[in-house]
Amino acid sequence: MDPPFSPDRGGDTDQETAKLQLAKGLADKAKHIKSCVLPPRYxxxxxxxxxxxxxxxxxxxxxxxxxxxxxxxxxxxxxxxxxxxxxxxxxxxxxxxxxxxxxxxxSLCHAHIHLDKCFLLQDPKYSDLQIENGDFREAMEMTGKAKARFEEDDLLRRGRQLIEESIHYGVTAMRAFVEVDGGVQFKCLDAGLKLKKEFEDRCQVQICAFAQLPLFSSHDSGEEIRRLMTEAAHQEGVDVIGSTPYVEQDEVKMKMNVRWVSMMALFNGKPLDLHLDYFLEEDKQPLIWAALDIIKGRNWMERDGKQITLGHCTRLVRFKEEDWQRLTRDIGKLPVSFVGLPTSDLFMMRTQEMVRGTLPVPEMIKTYGLEAAIAVNNVGNAFTPQGSCDPLSIASLGVGLYQAGTKKDAEILYETVSLRAKAAIGCEATSLNLAVGEPxxxxxxxxxxxxxxxxxxxxxxxxxxxxxxxxxxxxxxxxx
Ligand SMILES: [Zn+2]
Incomplete structure (x- = not known):
């Protein structure tokens, strides 16, 4: 290999002149090729x-x-x-x-997408992990095995693919969940932060540091996750703090989860994202009432608390008229928004009687004036093997799912993957009428x-x- 060029290195003048001539020759040749051969660029x-x-x-x-x-x-x-x-x-x-x-x-928006566990069913690195049963337990196990092998190169490769494909479909903003726990440590978070920077001119990628595993049900691992999440919450570039109270083993621990993570969000001045009430059984009570009480007990508004986004919430399909009325009253002025995830819910959520359910998002908007959106959630993994990175595919599914076929309904469905999705994650949005001054x-x-x-x-x-x-x-x- 040639030694590095140094201007004060004596005795090599002939060699340097030859190098310069060669470089000039190549430049002339490139100029010639450019003017004669290359087709017009895009x-x-x-x-x-x-x-x-x-x-x-x-x-x-x-x-x-x-x-x-x-x-x-x-x-x-x-x-x-x-x-x-x-x-x-x-x-x-x-x-x-x-x-x-x-x-x-x-433009379109992913109000809820898992950046770190996308395309596990397609990436050759994980080709041995294919769906055998197609249930929630298997999805947790398979994803756990995959996570143990996560490395920066495949996190970047898969995440980059997801963002590229999303942009192709019209996405300019997304909330990307990256998991933080004792196994992956900060691998997912670091890759997410790199991708956020890489795409900053093309897409606003919000990074949510996210505790998918229990914070309190397992003493050792919970303590480690809380330590890592505390560190992540302070980190520059981390936009949102999130957790999954429904994975805790009992209601006491679920409430502890909400208390801990809401405090973390408030303390760091960041929005909160909770994956809540992901079940359908009527005899199992939803956590949403306690979660709202805990958040209000923090004087959220007075302390300038940010947006609170609640994902999944399938249990709410059991709500009666009085429950919805109570929900709107309990939310009051709190900046709460809901994100329904119909493709995942349809695949994963069913009772023993084969009843399926997903948040009735258009109804929540039209009848109760709630802030709500729908989103893709997962792409190419055991939680949601079907579907693409196109938010409009979910809106289209919504026509049948919510029996929402009128012009007005279709517009609301469009909004739920565009301006309402952006509002649900606190992004500035462009209205359907397009107004001067909007992005x-x-x-x-x-x-x-x-x-x-x-x-x-x-x-x-x-x-x-x-x-x-x-x-x-x-x-x-x-x-x-
Ligand atoms: Zn999710």
Whole structure:
């Protein structure tokens, strides 16, 4: 190997001159190849990077026959004007994206996704771990075995794949759960923080340091998890603190879990995410009442407590009218939001009588005015082997699941994977009407060449979204 170049190294002048000549020759050759041979790049044809304007698009809540031009400044919508074919210049201009009659809508969001245990069923490293029974116990065991083998390279490989695929589907924000415990220590968290940085220009990745295992039911491991979670909660880049009270062995310990983790979130000024009441049995009481009491007992509002997000909560399907009324009263002004996870619930949650259930999210929004969203939860693992990284696939499933097929219902379903999902995790959102000053976070549906089959409204998108999309995050194209 050549010694490192040093300008004050004497006696090698001829060698250096030869090197410089060789470098110049290669540069000339590269210039020649570039000017004669290379095909046009994507960026020569389409604008790349930051956009000033998106022209000729349909937007939600407007007649499909009208087209609009959206101007963007500093990553935000600066004007929305009707498209004028007479005055518009159709030559490809830098920073201008021609929407060609396609539908432009607010971008999508994963309000709840597990970054560290995605694609375990696809990654060759874990090919020996395949589903034999398809139940919750097996999913816990298989994931436990996989976690014992987690290393940075496969955490980054699988996590990167999940974020890339999500961006392709129109996602610009997500809450990513990474587990912290005595086995994985900070491996998942560190990989999550690296990916958050890697994708910061293309997607807002919130990192939730998450205790999936019991904090109190096992003396030694619980103590270690609490020590690690305390350290993680202080760490820069960790946005949210979360835990899973339902894995504790009894109600006393579940309450201890909520007390401990809510204190940790409040103390660190971070949002709280609880995976709660993940069962369906009517004779088993839900923890949500006690959880709300504990949080209120902390004077959450007076102490500037942040968003509280409650995931799963399948037991709430047993609620009667009076329980829902009580829930809205008990929540009061607390910043509580719910995230239903229908694909996981359908696969994992059933009673002995084969009753299945998932949070009735549209009903919670329409009838009780609760903040709620739906999310993908898991991709490619034993908790949820079916499904993709597309939040709209969950909205589409919702049409049948909640019997929500009207235009209004479809719009609510779209919201639950877009602006309501962002609100559920405390992210700034773009409204369906698109208003000046809002973030320029969009998804543009379809290719330009599909004619009448082009999706013209949110209803069509929720019924059948199609896979071909372009994503814009803070005025920047993030898909190529
Ligand atoms: Zn989850």
């Amino acid at each position: 960026s020569d044809v389409y604008p790349s990077g930051h956009l000033n304007k998106i022209i000729r698009v349909r937007i939600p809540n407007q007649p499909p026959s009208t087209l609009w031009d959206i101007s963007i400044e500093d990553g935000r919508i600066s004007s929305i004007e009707s498209y004028d074919p007479e005055s518009s210049d159709h030559r490809p201009l830098s920073g201008v994206l021609d929407g060609s009659n396609r539908l432009l809508a607010p 320029a976070d969009f998804v543009l549906f379809n290719r330009a060449d599909v004619g009448w089959r082009c999706r013209k409204s949110l209803v069509e998108v929720v019924y059948d979204a199609g896979a071909n999309r372009q994503t814009i995050h803070r005025g920047k194209l993030t898909t190529y």
